[in-house]
Amino acid sequence: xxxxxxxxxxxxxxxxxxxxxxxxxxxxxxxxxxxxxxxxxxxxxxxxxxxxxxxxxxxxxxxxxxxxxxxxxxxxxxxxxxxxxxxxxxxxxxxxxxxxxxxxxxxxxxxxxxxxxxxxxxxxxxxxxxxxxxxxxxxxxxxxxxxxxxxxxxxxxxxxxxxxxxxxxxxxxxxxxxxxxxxxxxxxxxxxxxxxxxxxxxxxxxxxxxxxxxxxxxxxxxxxxxxxxxxxxxxxxxxxxxxxxxxxxxxxxxxxxxxxxxxxxxxxxxxxxxxxxxxxxxxxxxxxxxxxxxxxxxxxxxxxxxxxxxxxxxxxxxxxxxxxxxxxxxxxxxxxxxxxxxxxxxxxxxxxxxxxxxxxxxxxxxxxxxxxxxxxxxxxxxxxxxxxxxxxxxxxxxxxxxxxxxxxxxxxxxxxxxxxxxxxxxxxxxxxxxxxxxxxxxxxxxxxxxxxxxxxxxxxxxxxxxxxxxxxxxxxxxxxxxxx
Amino acid sequence: xxxxxxxxxxxxxxxxxxxxxxxxxxxxxxxxxxxxxxxxxxxxxxxxxxxxxxxxxxxxxxxxxxxxxxxxxxxxxxxxxxxxxxxxxxxxxxxxxxxxxxxxxxxxxxxxxxxxxxxxxxxxxxxxxxxxxxxxxxxxxxxxxxxxxxxxxxxxxxxxxxxxxxxxxxxxxxxxxxxxxxxxxxxxxxxxxxxxxxxxxxxxxxxxxxxxxxxxxxxxxxxxxxxxxxxxxxxxxxxxxxxxxxxxxxxxxxxxxxxxxxxxxxxxxxxxxxxxxxxxxxxxxxxxxxxxxxxxxxxxxxxxxxxxxxxxxxxxxxxxxxxxxxxxxxxxxxxxxxxxxxxxxxxxxxxxxxxxxxxxxxxxxxxxxxxxxxxxxxxxxxxxxxxxxxxxxxxxxxxxxxxxxxxxxxxxxx
Ligand SMILES: Nc1ncnc2c1ncn2[C@@H]1O[C@H](COP(=O)(O)OP(=O)(O)OP(=O)(O)O)[C@@H](O)[C@H]1O
Ligand SMILES: [Mg+2]
Numbered sequence: 020x021x022x023x024x025x026x027x028x029x030x031x032x033x034x035x036x037x038x039x040x041x042x043x044x045x046x047x048x049x050x051x052x053x054x055x056x057x058x059x060x061x062x063x064x065x066x067x068x069x070x071x072x073x074x075x076x077x078x079x080x081x082x083x084x085x086x087x088x089x090x091x092x093x094x095x096x097x098x099x100x101x102x103x104x105x106x107x108x109x110x111x112x113x114x115x116x117x118x119x120x121x122x123x124x125x126x127x128x129x130x131x132x133x134x135x136x137x138x139x140x141x142x143x144x145x146x147x148x149x150x151x152x153x154x155x156x157x158x159x160x161x162x163x164x165x166x167x168x169x170x171x172x173x174x175x176x177x178x179x180x181x182x183x184x185x186x187x188x189x190x191x192x193x194x195x196x197x198x199x200x201x202x203x204x205x206x207x208x209x210x211x212x213x214x215x216x217x218x219x220x221x222x223x224x225x226x227x228x229x230x231x232x233x234x235x236x237x238x239x240x241x242x243x244x245x246x247x248x249x250x251x252x253x254x255x256x257x258x259x260x261x262x263x264x265x266x267x268x269x270x271x272x273x274x275x276x277x278x279x280x281x282x283x284x285x286x287x288x289x290x291x292x293x294x295x296x297x298x299x300x301x302x303x304x305x306x307x308x309x310x311x312x313x314x315x316x317x318x319x320x321x322x323x324x325x326x327x328x329x330x331x332x333x334x335x336x337x338x339x340x341x342x343x344x345x346x347x348x349x350x351x352x353x354x355x356x357x358x359x360x361x362x363x364x365x366x367x368x369x370x371x372x373x374x375x376x377x378x379x380x381x382x383x384x385x386x387x388x389x390x391x392x393x394x395x396x397x398x399x400x401x402x403x404x405x406x407x408x409x410x411x412x413x414x415x416x417x418x419x420x421x422x423x424x425x426x427x428x429x430x431x432x433x434x435x436x437x438x439x440x441x442x443x444x445x446x447x448x449x450x451x452x453x454x455x456x457x458x459x460x461x462x463x464x465x466x467x468x469x470x471x472x473x474x475x476x477x478x479x480x481x482x483x484x485x486x487x488x489x490x491x492x493x494x495x496x497x498x499x500x501x502x503x
Numbered sequence: 504x505x506x507x508x509x510x511x512x513x514x515x516x517x518x519x520x521x522x523x524x525x526x527x528x529x530x531x532x533x534x535x536x537x538x539x540x541x542x543x544x545x546x547x548x549x550x551x552x553x554x555x556x557x558x559x560x561x562x563x564x565x566x567x568x569x570x571x572x573x574x575x576x577x578x579x580x581x582x583x584x585x586x587x588x589x590x591x592x593x594x595x596x597x598x599x600x601x602x603x604x605x606x607x608x609x610x611x612x613x614x615x616x617x618x619x620x621x622x623x624x625x626x627x628x629x630x631x632x633x634x635x636x637x638x639x640x641x642x643x644x645x646x647x648x649x650x651x652x653x654x655x656x657x658x659x660x661x662x663x664x665x666x667x668x669x670x671x672x673x674x675x676x677x678x679x680x681x682x683x684x685x686x687x688x689x690x691x692x693x694x695x696x697x698x699x700x701x702x703x704x705x706x707x708x709x710x711x712x713x714x715x716x717x718x719x720x721x722x723x724x725x726x727x728x729x730x731x732x733x734x735x736x737x738x739x740x741x742x743x744x745x746x747x748x749x750x751x752x753x754x755x756x757x758x759x760x761x762x763x764x765x766x767x768x769x770x771x772x773x774x775x776x777x778x779x780x781x782x783x784x785x786x787x788x789x790x791x792x793x794x795x796x797x798x799x800x801x802x803x804x805x806x807x808x809x810x811x812x813x814x815x816x817x818x819x820x821x822x823x824x825x826x827x828x829x830x831x832x833x834x835x836x837x838x839x840x841x842x843x844x845x846x847x848x849x850x851x852x853x854x855x856x857x858x859x860x861x862x863x864x865x866x867x868x869x870x871x872x873x874x875x876x877x878x879x880x881x882x883x884x885x886x887x888x889x890x891x892x893x894x895x896x897x898x899x900x901x902x903x904x905x906x907x908x909x910x911x912x913x914x915x916x917x
Binding site: 300302321322323325326327332334339340341342343344345346350353354355357358362363366367368 | 717721722723726727729730733734736737738739740741742743744
């Protein structure tokens, strides 16, 4: 490659109070390459890219763009220099139509739909096209595939390759090593705010990358054969739920999840999973049908009753639904249990009990945070997910409904979550796992159902499930056609 | 959408939280100083007279307390409500509801001894103010009716009710003005310091500030209020009955304003009349905002406006500057504070915008419900997407938010 690198960062440092997020990072990005930025949750990937995008001023270090030393004081200046970024928690202006957000014909979204009606995946696509439309020659994608469906992700990879072929430079952040292997040319691994390794993608493999990220071997938890299925814990019968647009999103779905089993619900996102989960959480009304947990009828009951039945929940939208971003970690952890007598002395909170509870959970779930008193919004994406998990599992649940529980988690944390799900199963908890990640579903589930356009396309025991068959079901091609 | 380049991830230390209000106050003093100059007065003399009038003698200081007490209570009322994002701009009406209840007790129970009557009266006023706020609270919680509009309109209903009472069934025959007869002596709040109007309601206001602080900082209910205010959807998801929390918050908020009414009626005026409050309910909004929605801040802000209110008369006598400078000062302080909060993308900015129409109506007697609507819609637009996502969040993870392609990048911050 001739000419200057697209980006040259030297000695970049950034600290937030007691956390050093970037600790003297050197980072180069060349035209024509897709470069992966890998690292555990909280390793400093987003921080580094926010600095490159002019969102955060570095405490120290220099930045060159196309060989020219620059100080970026705002995203506007970054955009003017041809840098585009799609954020981990991106935001569009909800009341505007897609057409107003971008004016590009080729993308597969309804251009007249207001943004709030789009699925997260569709919004993501709009974001990417928007960045390109602005003429970005340097494109930063922070976990873009976390919200994309597999076919969408493949489409994105094709687009990234052709962008690189045009001589643009792409930074690709992802925790999915398979994607990193598939789409990138080079991998830069961060750990604890430092660059610990750089590899040509062709000269490495997922095992090595995982080891570099975590600093040790990562073990895949093993699923022991299923013990005899217990009594049904969650029963969903003939459930019909509408989406925000008033259209039927879940169409007469019936299934049961038994004590001691993991029921995997596969399917491409946007096929009713969100609405189904919200109906079970008590956040969305069911038009018809029944939801029972144990001997309690929970159809259209408030979330408080669902919580009281010891149903642990991981919602898909951790920021909008799961967490209180302005409040402290401790305040987030006690959300479901704050009225518990053990946290109280008389009418008042017993601060030491709350602190002990929070500290124990933060330690058990390895949430990387300086202190229980910092606001949740200071945590990195993966650590937010761990916080949510810690809260959900703190209460000896009878049922866990987990919607995308490992989205945004690094390899080690993902394995940890998987291990916890299996442990819950062994303890006799019923687990409903809703995931778009077929590998995850196959690795953990005892029975697998596929949701397509709001219908349950059939339930198969995991032993009999074959990837190709599930893939067909996910695409809406069933052996007997769609069934109720 | 506003996306500014600011790092404000941790709760600021107390002294830093105080900077914003102090700057707002200084800005207000400065801008109002221009008005003083314009009125042809000597600035130094005018402000000196203001502070001498408020703090220059024992009596002046005690009078400042008299003027601060209702502001503490209405400020607490608003602060508590705003913490739950219940946009109560109806403290004025709730204050009148409390005063009306106090009058009823003071006119009805003519034989009851003070030790029994006073607690009843205070409780009754609390309940009346609370009930008056509970109506819009329930409308919001159950039917999603806009609280800015309802709380504001309830003020007018209450004022007309009071007018009707003091001009009708409760009219004192001998008086020239429409007002009720004097309440019985047993219903009057005892004066605690001689040669002053320092009545029982004043320590009660401070006591309430302590209680609200305890409530917010130490109790499960206070926790629920904060959770609902921060993210109602997450609160509901976590098992908090947000509708109930809003209703209870409305009740407590209105109750505090009702106590302000009891203090004014049973501690100062003793007759119910239309002019019981010079707008303490609306000033409570300024006090709450200036006090950062924190009980201690509310006390300090209320005391500041107590000083200004009380000193203004003296200033007016000495320099001829009209007393309504006070109201200008309140308005300017609020605007300065709002501007600063908006710049910081603070959580309250959305609601703060929503309350401007209320202040406009109250202070300038302009507009109608439509104006209020339009402005409050504008306010929520500026504050961010529905659901009240903190604009400052965008600075962490998702900054470039724009309405149109290409052009509309986030503004630079200086
Ligand atoms: N604004 C902030 N204030 C305080 N701490 C912060 C802030 N932003 C990030 N941090 C901290 O800096 C560290 C690095 O965060 P960063 O978001 O860069 O991680 P990441 O590598 O993107 O992780 P993830 O994979 O979970 O998204 C974390 O420990 C995080 O808690
Ligand atoms: Mg990140």
